[in-house]
Structures are given as structure tokens and as C-alpha cells.
Amino acid sequence: MQLEVLGVGGAGCRIADAIRAAESADRSFLTDAFAFDTDERALNGTVIPESHRYQYGREDGLEGEIDRGFDVGRERADELLERLDRGAPADADAFLVATGLGGATGGGTTPALVAGLQRRYDAPVYVLATLPADREFDSDADVARTGAGARSRSPSGAGSDAVPRPNAATNAIAAIERLDGLASAIVPVDNEAWLRPGEGIADARERCNRDVATRVAAVFAGGDSESGGDGTGPVAQNVVDASDVDRIVGNESAIVALGYGDQAVETSGSRFGLGLVPTERDVETSEAVRAVETVVRKGIRGKLTLECDPETAERGLLIVGGPPAWLNRRAIAEGRRTLQSTVGGSGVLGGDAPRPDGDAVFAAVVLAGVESERLEDLRAAAERTD
Numbered sequence: 001m002q003l004e005v006l007g008v009g010g011a012g013c014r015i016a017d018a019i020r021a022a023e024s025a026d027r028s029f030l031t032d033a034f035a036f037d038t039d040e041r042a043l044n045g046t047v048i049p050e051s052h053r054y055q056y057g058r059e060d061g062l063e064g065e066i067d068r069g070f071d072v073g074r075e076r077a078d079e080l081l082e083r084l085d086r087g088a089p090a091d092a093d094a095f096l097v098a099t100g101l102g103g104a105t106g107g108g109t110t111p112a113l114v115a116g117l118q119r120r121y122d123a124p125v126y127v128l129a130t131l132p133a134d135r136e137f138d139s140d141a142d143v144a145r146t147g148a149g150a151r152s153r154s155p156s157g158a159g160s161d162a163v164p165r166p167n168a169a170t171n172a173i174a175a176i177e178r179l180d181g182l183a184s185a186i187v188p189v190d191n192e193a194w195l196r197p198g199e200g201i202a203d204a205r206e207r208c209n210r211d212v213a214t215r216v217a218a219v220f221a222g223g224d225s226e227s228g229g230d231g232t233g234p235v236a237q238n239v240v241d242a243s244d245v246d247r248i249v250g251n252e253s254a255i256v257a258l259g260y261g262d263q264a265v266e267t268s269g270s271r272f273g274l275g276l277v278p279t280e281r282d283v284e285t286s287e288a289v290r291a292v293e294t295v296v297r298k299g300i301r302g303k304l305t306l307e308c309d310p311e312t313a314e315r316g317l318l319i320v321g322g323p324p325a326w327l328n329r330r331a332i333a334e335g336r337r338t339l340q341s342t343v344g345g346s347g348v349l350g351g352d353a354p355r356p357d358g359d360a361v362f363a364a365v366v367l368a369g370v371e372s373e374r375l376e377d378l379r380a381a382a383e384r385t386d
């Protein structure tokens, strides 16, 4: 499928950058990636081509005030949407607006941008939004190595990420409330769960953004029917396309969590001799089954973009990918049944994603309509601040 990515604000632009980097040359899944920010320095820190970067609004910032951010969003959204004509937005099967909630730029602009995209295009508009970590707005949280010491350790390029954001929870909740009913679905990425003890955003962001981009690519580059890119590669038996993703995540602003698991496997360069692609006969069935079982378990029970109980999901999607010889059909079907019994509903779809050049088996899991205590915790923190 073809995804159009719009990064807004510091986090959003860096995540858009990472998603672009996760696109492999022979498996394109992006129409375009754009970066929009009020901060020109942050914008220039991305490798998104200049034609697709755009500085808007006030350079001197919004001082973390989300209401000012909403005003700027309303005033400037049309101008940003016009930039999309530099690419091919009409070819997109879906839009993904990447943003970081907690500041004023990304969270402020995203609702108006999403509303504009919904008005202009038929394709669904998903929002991938980071949630702030407690240590950003609560000086007692993770005191071990954060606080002033950690801030001063931040590299000079850390920009506003190194500054405490007392309004972060309030801003994040205000933005989520505006997105509810506007976004087709919301994929929160909870920084609290992704940061290690003592880490600041600036220390962790490259790793986090790469992990998030891997998940996005696994879902949206899914099982292309032309998996060689030129139509010559092995074809997925069950292709996951844009309408499958659409059916699972829905169009009612469901909260979505992404899971991912992978396991390195032996391929041509290792056991099978240089240059020889293993065939199904070369791979022990029991080994292939175990690999698929392992990655499916990690995908469902491992770290999710948003901590939640997978049992609360209303619908689910499973994509199992890797070198074709390792994609054991029965194990993949069993994985899908496992997901089905986990989410307890009938809304489960599955597919495979052959990667002839891959050296790992992976599972990408989409859990849609989940309930998460983290959002309630942030809401409570926002109420305490107000």
C-alpha cells in the first residue's frame, strides 16, 4: 500500500525521517514524506528533501502553550496542505500524521491538519502521536538521573527536548481530545514506557524513532502483492492491503497499539552457502514453526507502542514476514488463531510478507480499540496541573 507521511513539530519530523529511512529501496510504501515545523533548526536536522520541508508560524516558539498552538494550526493548516501538491497525495491509500504530544507545535497543528486532510481526500488519516514521559513534567519522576544533571548532559542539538515541559500532560490530553472524532485512528507511542531509567528524550529518541519506524514499515509495507517491487519476487499468499488495515483500525478514532517481534534466521550467507537462497526443504519444519511461534508471541505479548492489555482490543491484524522458506503456513494460521483468541472478537485479519533478502522472521501486530491506563494516568496528571 502507499502511505503519505506528514511529520509535524520536532518529534513528528524526526519520526517521519525515521519512517523514510525504514523504507527499503526495493519495497516502497511511501508516496511522500513531509516535515512541517515552526523551528527551522529542527527542520534542517532531518534528511527529508528541502522541497518537502516547510517552516511555518513563529520562529520564536509558542512557549509550550497549546491554545496558541491550536490557533496557529487553524491559521496555517491550509498553507501546509498546499505543500502536499509538491508530491502525489492523491495516490495515497492512507495518510499518517506523525507528531509529538506534550509541546505546542505538533499537538497544536495536528488537529487542524487532520481535519483538512479529511476534507480534501478520501483516504483515511491516521495519527501517530508520542505521549510525554512523566519525567518531562514531573520533577519527582525518575529522579535517578534525570533532572538538571541529565538536562545539562544533553547534546547541544537537543533543543527544546532538554527543557522540562510542565504543561506536557495537559497539552497531550488537550490534543488527544481534539483528535477524537477527527482522526481515523490514533496510534499513541508512550515515551514513558520506551525510555530507560535515567534517560532523557534526546538520549533515547533515535532508538525509539527507529523502533517505531520498523513497526510502521512492517504494517504498511506489509505483504505487497509485488513483493519484489518490480513484480518478480515471491508473492504473499495473503496480501494485507490498505482496505484490510482500514477494516481493522476503523474510522472512529480508535486507540491502536502496535506490537512487533523478530528473530534472526539462517539464510543463504550462513548455513546454505553463499548466494544460495534456502528452499523450504532446506529449513526444518519444526525450526520454521518455532520461529513463527516465537515472533507472534513477542508481537502480541512483547513491548507495545502503548502499554495495554491485548485482551481489551476489539480487532487485530497479524502480518508474519521473512525469507519465504521460513514462512510456515500452518504456523502463521495458528498465530492468527492465537491473536483471535486474544482479542476475543471476530475482527482479526492476517497476512504474510515474503522478504527474499531478509535475514529475520518477524511479526507485526495491530491491536485496535484498546483501553490503556496510561491515557487515564496522563489525564489525571493534567487535572492536577490545571
Ligand SMILES: Nc1nc2c(ncn2[C@@H]2O[C@H](COP(=O)(O)OP(=O)(O)OP(=O)(O)O)[C@@H](O)[C@H]2O)c(=O)[nH]1
Pocket: 008, 009, 010, 011, 012, 014, 015, 038, 061, 062, 063, 064, 065, 099, 100, 101, 102, 103, 104, 105, 106, 107, 130, 131, 132, 133, 136, 160, 161, 165, 168, 189, 191, 201, 205, 206, 208, 209
Ligand atoms: N519518541 C520521540 N518523542 C519525542 C521526540 N522529540 C520529542 N519527543 C516528545 O514529543 C514531545 C513534543 O516535543 P516536540 O515535538 O519537540 O515539540 P513541538 O511539537 O515541536 O512543540 P514546541 O517545542 O512546543 O514548539 C516531547 O514532550 C517529547 O515527549 C523524538 O524524537 N522521539
